[in-house]
Amino acid sequence: MQTSKRILLKGIAALGALAVLPRAALAAVWPTAAFSSTVAKQAMTELFGTDQTTPSDQIVLRIPEIAENGAVVPVSISTTIENVESISIVVPKNPRPLVANFEMLPGTLADVSCRIKMGETSDVMAVVKTDAGLFSTAKEVKVTIGGCGG
Amino acid sequence: MQAGSRTIHTKRIAVGLLLAIALLQQTALAGPEDDRKAFVAFYQSRFPDIPLQEFANGIYAIDADARQQWQDIEEFPPYEFAIDQGTALWAERFANGSTYSDCFASPTAGIRQLFPRWDADHERVETLELAINECRLDNDLPDLEYGSDELASITAYLAFEARGRLVDVQIPDDDPGALAAYEAGKQFYYTKRGQLNFACYDCHVLSVSQYVRADRLGPSLGHPTHFPVYRSKLGGMISLQQRFSGCVRDVRAKPFALQSEEFRNLEYFLNYMSNGLELNGPGARK
Amino acid sequence: MAPVRASRFNAWRILLSLALPALSACATDYDRKLEEAEQLRVTAAEAGAEWLRTESLLQQARQAASDGDEESALAYIEAARFQAEAAIEQAEREAELWQHRVIR
Amino acid sequence: MASNIKIKATLSGDVAQIKSLMMHPMETGTRKDADTGELVPAHHITQLIFENNGTPVMIANFSTAVSKNPYFSFSFRGAKAGDTLKVRWVDNLGASEEFETALG
Numbered sequence: 001m002q003t004s005k006r007i008l009l010k011g012i013a014a015l016g017a018l019a020v021l022p023r024a025a026l027a028a029v030w031p032t033a034a035f036s037s038t039v040a041k042q043a044m045t046e047l048f049g050t051d052q053t054t055p056s057d058q059i060v061l062r063i064p065e066i067a068e069n070g071a072v073v074p075v076s077i078s079t080t081i082e083n084v085e086s087i088s089i090v091v092p093k094n095p096r097p098l099v100a101n102f103e104m105l106p107g108t109l110a111d112v113s114c115r116i117k118m119g120e121t122s123d124v125m126a127v128v129k130t131d132a133g134l135f136s137t138a139k140e141v142k143v144t145i146g147g148c149g150g
Numbered sequence: 151m152q153a154g155s156r157t158i159h160t161k162r163i164a165v166g167l168l169l170a171i172a173l174l175q176q177t178a179l180a181g182p183e184d185d186r187k188a189f190v191a192f193y194q195s196r197f198p199d200i201p202l203q204e205f206a207n208g209i210y211a212i213d214a215d216a217r218q219q220w221q222d223i224e225e226f227p228p229y230e231f232a233i234d235q236g237t238a239l240w241a242e243r244f245a246n247g248s249t250y251s252d253c254f255a256s257p258t259a260g261i262r263q264l265f266p267r268w269d270a271d272h273e274r275v276e277t278l279e280l281a282i283n284e285c286r287l288d289n290d291l292p293d294l295e296y297g298s299d300e301l302a303s304i305t306a307y308l309a310f311e312a313r314g315r316l317v318d319v320q321i322p323d324d325d326p327g328a329l330a331a332y333e334a335g336k337q338f339y340y341t342k343r344g345q346l347n348f349a350c351y352d353c354h355v356l357s358v359s360q361y362v363r364a365d366r367l368g369p370s371l372g373h374p375t376h377f378p379v380y381r382s383k384l385g386g387m388i389s390l391q392q393r394f395s396g397c398v399r400d401v402r403a404k405p406f407a408l409q410s411e412e413f414r415n416l417e418y419f420l421n422y423m424s425n426g427l428e429l430n431g432p433g434a435r436k
Numbered sequence: 437m438a439p440v441r442a443s444r445f446n447a448w449r450i451l452l453s454l455a456l457p458a459l460s461a462c463a464t465d466y467d468r469k470l471e472e473a474e475q476l477r478v479t480a481a482e483a484g485a486e487w488l489r490t491e492s493l494l495q496q497a498r499q500a501a502s503d504g505d506e507e508s509a510l511a512y513i514e515a516a517r518f519q520a521e522a523a524i525e526q527a528e529r530e531a532e533l534w535q536h537r538v539i540r
Numbered sequence: 541m542a543s544n545i546k547i548k549a550t551l552s553g554d555v556a557q558i559k560s561l562m563m564h565p566m567e568t569g570t571r572k573d574a575d576t577g578e579l580v581p582a583h584h585i586t587q588l589i590f591e592n593n594g595t596p597v598m599i600a601n602f603s604t605a606v607s608k609n610p611y612f613s614f615s616f617r618g619a620k621a622g623d624t625l626k627v628r629w630v631d632n633l634g635a636s637e638e639f640e641t642a643l644g
Contacts, residue, residue, distance in 0.1 A: 030586040035603045064219050066364075069436040072382035072607045074222035095570065096603050102614070103599040109555065109615040114600075115223070115607040117568070144364030146383070146436070148400045180540065188539045226561045228609040230546060340534040342526065345487045345519070351537050385565075385608040404486040412484060 031101065040090050040097035044127065047088065047101065053127055053136035056081065061126045061137050070118045070143040077126040078111035079135075086129045087112055093122030118143045182321050182332055182422055189423045193371045196358065205372030206427045208435075212359050213366050220434060229306055229380040229432040232299070232387050236307025239300065244289045250304070253285035262305075262312035263429060266319060266418045268328035275331050275414040278305055279389060296408035302378045302387035309378065309431030317375060317429060319422040335419025338412055339370075344403030350416075353397075365436075374421045376433030383436060390417060466506060469513045470497060476520035485527035490519040545627060545639035556619035556643055558590065558598075560612050560627055568604040584632055588612060591626045592619060592643075619643055 034046035041051035062076040077087050087110060089099040099116050110128070118124075118141060125138040193205060197212065204211040210220045240250050240258065254261050262278060269276035276284075282304055283293045294301040321328045342349045353362070354370040361367075377390040388396075391413045395405040406412040474494060480486045497512035544563040549556055562585065569582025588600040588610075597616040606612075621644025628638035 030601055035601070064215055066215060068216050068219045069382045071385075072223065072436075074219055076222075091605065094605050095568075096605060099603050099605040101601040103601070105596050105598060105616075107616045107618040108598055109617060111615050112600075113222075113225075113611070113613040115611045117566075117605045117607055147362030147365035148396065180538075184540075185538070192539045223611075226546070226548060226559045226611050226613070228561065228611075230561065231544075231563050231609070234546075336538070337534055340537045341530045342533075343485055343530075345489075345522075347526065349534065349537065355539065382607075399488060402488040404481070404488050404491070406484070 031098075034098050034101075035096060037098065038095060040092035040125075043096075043098040044090065047098065048127075048129060048134055050134065053125075053134040056128070056135035056137060059126050059128055059135060059137040061124070061139055063124055063139055063141055065140075066142045066144065067118060069146065070120075072115050073118050073124075073141060073143075074113070074115050075124065076111075076113040077128075079128050081110070081128055081130055081135055083131045084110040084128055085131065088127040088129070089114075089116060090125040090127055091116070091118055091122050092125070093118075093120050095119060182329070185336065186423055186425060190371060192355065193358075193369050197369075202426075203428055205369055206375040206424075206430050208372060208376065208433075209359075209366050209368035211372075212369070216366070216436075223382070223434045227380060227432075227434045228385075229378075229387060229434060232303045232306040232378070232380065232432060233310050235299075236303035236305070236310075239304050240307055244291060246289055248289055250282070250285055253281075253288060258308060259311040259315070262308045262431070263315045263318055266414065266421055268320070268322055268325065268331065268418075270322070270325050270327070273327050274411065275335075275418040277391075277409065277414055277417055278308065279391075280409055280414070297389065297392055299387060302389060305378050305389065306387060306432040309376075309429065312429050313431070315429050317421055317424045317427050319418065319425055321422065331415045331418055332422060334412075335415035335417070338416045339419055344398065344401035346401040348401040350397065370420060370423065372424055372427050374417065374424055375427050375429050376431045378431060379433040379435045381435050387432070390420075466501060466509060466513070469510065469517070470494070470501075473497075473513045473517040473520060476517055476524065480520045480523035480527065483524060483527035485523040485530075487519045487523050490516050490523070493519065543639050544637055545629070547625065547627060547639060547641045549625060549641060549643050551619060551621060551644045554619055555615055555617050556592070556623075556625070557615045558613060558625065558627075560588070560590075562588075562610050562629060562637075564608070564610060564629070564631065566602075566604060566606055566608045566610060582632060585610060585629045586632050588627065588629045590614075590616075591628075592616065593623050594626075 031047055034043045037043035037046055044051040044053075056079075058081045059077065059079045064073065067073045075089060077089070079087070084104045086101055086103050088101040090097050091099055094117075100114060102112050104110060116124075121140070121142045121144075123138045124141050125136055128135045190202070194200075194202065200211050207217075207220075210217040243249055251258065254264075256264065265278040265281060266275050279296060279301055282301065286293060294304075321332050323329070339350045342352070350370065353367045354373070358367050358369050374390055377393070378387045379393075380387055389408070391408045394413050394416060395408065398405040477486060477490050477494065480490065493512050493516035497509045497516065500506075500508040500512060546561045548559040564585050565583055566585065567580050567583040569579065571580050572578065573580050582604055584604045585602045585606070588598075588602065589596060590598040598614050600612055600614075602610065623643040624640055625643055626638060626640045628636060630636045
């Protein structure tokens with residue numbers, strides 16, 4: 001609990017000093033509004049200030065066509081676009097479309113993987129934010145209802 | 151006329167007798183090893199492109215898209231937490247100073263493949279789970295609940311330690327009880343049950359690789375090699391018998407208790423069918 | 437809760453048996469049918485062939501009866517009885533039939 | 541007690557690939573408890589922060605839609621053998637946990 005209190009204080013400190021702190025400290029604030037939004041476009045506007053993205057074939061989104069299990073869908077995103085600031089995963093048909101957002105810091109390579117939950121068949125969008133704007137690619141993932149499993 | 155028809159009749163009886171003898175011989179000869187060879191031959195002819203050892207990977211030997219997702223999960227599988235917990239539990243000293251190791255003659259890498267085995271003293275099939283609780287009993291400790299995380303962690307650790315060893319279930323021929331247990335397990339496997347009137351055989355032999363709603367049915371050959379498994383659906387570990395229980399429920403029959411005689415015999419039969427395959431547990435499944 | 441309900445049901449039955457002899461016959465009918473269905477379920481279970489929902493159907497019958505809904509109770513019993521009988525038949529059939537499926 | 545965070549790190553040149561696995565329920569807040577029928581409150585990791593020798597190299601923000609027992613992997617440049625990689629997560633209920641490992 002001690003640790004968590006310290007972290008909370010840090011968060012408050014970061015909020016109070018937004019203008020002067022480097023990006024790393026800035027990002028330490030969890031984007032509540034974007035994550036709470038129930039509409040993909042709104043979530044993106046909360047996070048990026050706009051919901052407009054440029055489709056890009058320089059983003060590699062590796063994700064299954066048919067999810068074995070909607071509770072665990074492996075996703076990998078990488079890109080050759082330069083000066084990446086963040087990579088985000090948006091699943092428009094999820095109750096809360098913004099799934100995760102990864103802040104790239106100096107030295108971080110634009111190549112991330114994780115496992116996500118999907119409530120139903122939906123597009124999965126990878127949104128890459130760079131100093132030149134927002135780029136994206138999307139793939140549909142079918143989520144089916146299992147029979148017996150494993 | 152009369153003589154002629156009698157001859158034909160006699161001939162018929164003779165042919166019938168011969169057939170009966172042939173059948174009897176076949177039945178008498180069809181021991182576990184013949185069963186196993188026929189079982190393996192079925193899957194090999196059904197999936198000629200799949201190498202025998204691949205069957206240890208279950209449905210992922212058959213379904214490429216699912217295999218990719220499984221491999222992604224195997225990059226860093228959640229069952230590693232269970233292995234860690236099992237490692238710690240295995241090392242713990244009981245109040246009397248002993249450890250689990252003291253109950254088993256083999257090193258940790260040599261334990262998993264000893265089970266299921268015929269326990270002549272108790273006239274029953276002994277599974278790894280049963281043996282762990284026997285060990286606890288010998289040390290005045292209460293049983294671990296079948297289906298508990300603690301027990302699954304220990305079996306996950308022992309499975310991990312035994313990776314690469316071969317399934318090698320023995321049916322000692324000096325004890326008719328062992329063969330009877332095997333036969334009971336075999337009967338269970340082929341018997342239709344439940345409101346849906348399905349045998350294990352119906353799904354995992356006749357309809358293997360077909361879809362049941364969104365799931366593809368896995369082969370029985372190699373099914374026991376990778377348990378216990380982390381099930382994504384449940385977010386936790388399950389034993390082979392918990393999987394049996396799920397299957398029985400899925401065909402709308404009342405499941406037998408974990409570690410019941412029925413399930414232990416089935417485990418004995420199924421493992422025997424997979425003799426010679428590599429142990430690759432613990433596993434990750436959807 | 438359950439014992440209270442049961443006694444309420446008993447009281448209701450006694451009342452009925454006093455006032456409506458015809459309906460009280462139904463109550464006995466219920467007991468007899470429940471007992472029969474339960475026996476069949478046990479037979480199916482002993483054959484290792486009990487179906488998934490038979491026991492819960494009988495439980496639902498008892499619940500309906502204790503709620504005073506005899507019609508539903510009898511319907512649940514009938515469903516349970518059907519399942520138990522079908523399971524017993526299945527087990528008898530399978531005692532022989534399984535051998536024809538064995539991979540040889 | 542074993543840690544609830546596991547890290548697998550590999551170095552190739554000055555690039556470190558970090559794979560992490562955390563034990564966490566990642567409750568969505570929309571799931572009903574099977575026994576009580578009550579909603580299970582949301583309980584999920586919000587942030588996962590990696591630092592190499594004290595310098596942040598990745599901040600991952602998670603919603604409830606990251607799978608139970610989260611897995612996350614990434615790579616960064618400028619690493620060398622012997623560096624201390626620290627990972628820390630914080631969840632929405634204010635709990636946190638951290639883990640350190642040496643690279644290489």
